[in-house]
Amino acid sequence: MDVHVRGGPAAPFLSAADLFATEYEIDGDVTVRVCEDPDERTRVSHDEESHCLTISRQAATSAMARELALHEFAHMHRYEEAHPSHTQSTREAIYLALAGQSVERRTLSHCYQIANHMKDIYADDVWLDVVPADKLVAFLESSLAAAVADTPRDRGAWDRLTPATDPDINAVNAAFALALVERHDLVGPDHPIYDLAHAAAEDAPHVSFEGFKRRFRTLARDTDESEYRKALVDVTRAYAVASNGDSAAD
Known part of the structure; x- marks a missing residue:
């Protein structure tokens, strides 16, 4: 190397x-x-x-x-081994999921972010076996704390926010963070990250926080191209439904 x-x-x-x-x-x-x-x-x-x-x-x-470098090296490794998460066309899967639907530009942007979370799950499956995850947990915790603090309490102002402070994607980001730490048993149930994640979830009650957490956490470790495409299409559709104000299916 x-x-x-x-x-x-x-x-x-x-x-x-x-x-x-x-x-x-x-x-x-x-x-x-x-x-x-x-x-x-x-x-x-x-x-x-x-x-x-x-x-x-x-x-x-x-x-x-160092941890950021390890994470990106893991993406390179996944790419070289032609893992489905790194060979599947994200654009193709998202447009398949949203066919016939009208979605806002921010929702489409969030769908790409969710697809990146799925890639990150598979990259983190690689490098988290190499070093302790203390810094990663602290990073996830601080990121969630900042996102929760930046979310306005005035719901009417939400459409003026950048994607980084949008409560819908914040809830999904929180689901991703908990899915990751639970997938690798990184923290105990009394860790502060749980309180932060649930606070983010409360700011977007129409987004199925538990449903998205389950989708991320249970991604098949030995997935194939068809299985991965289906998972990506399903999670994209679920978010599009939630962004339209309906409860996302679990």
């Missing part, structure tokens, strides 16, 4: 590569591109022979840098 870091600190990425290589392989060369834009989201692109991780300097120098 060859890792080349450009524009930023190499230590967290090389450390992550050494840890990752103890259990898994990445055949293609990996380039890490650190950029100055603090709003640049961590993302990975691929070609037939290599991978490129783009990450902001803020993230690359944070306490979570």
Whole structure:
């Protein structure tokens, strides 16, 4: 596993590569591109022979840098092994799920975010076996706390919010966070993340928090392309129903 870091600190990425290589392989060369834009989201692109991780300097120098790198290396590994979550066309599945429906632009954006959660579940299944998850749990907890704090109590103002503070997707994000920690037994039932997640759920009562948590948590570990496509289509339809103001089916 060859890792080349450009524009930023190499230590967290090389450390992550050494840890990752103890259990898994990445055949293609990996380039890490650190950029100055603090709003640049961590993302990975691929070609037939290599991978490129783009990450902001803020993230690359944070306490979570090594864990972020491990997470992205896991995406690369899933891509190389042609895992259905990383080969299935997200656009194709979402448009299949929403065929014949009229949805708002924000809802469509949220559907893509939910599809990314499903990819993340399978990536996290890889790297959470490599290092302790304490930092990940703290990150999920702080992210939920910020989202709950940013959600306005005035329901009439919700349509003016960015997707990051939309109560509907906040509830699904909370379901994803709990699904992840329960899938890997990362916390006990009295952990504060449960209170935060349930607070997010209460802000969007028409979204089936428990239903989405179950969908994420029970994703088949040995899924095939057909099974994964069905899961992605089903969760997309469920969210579209919830966003229209109806209760999402469990």
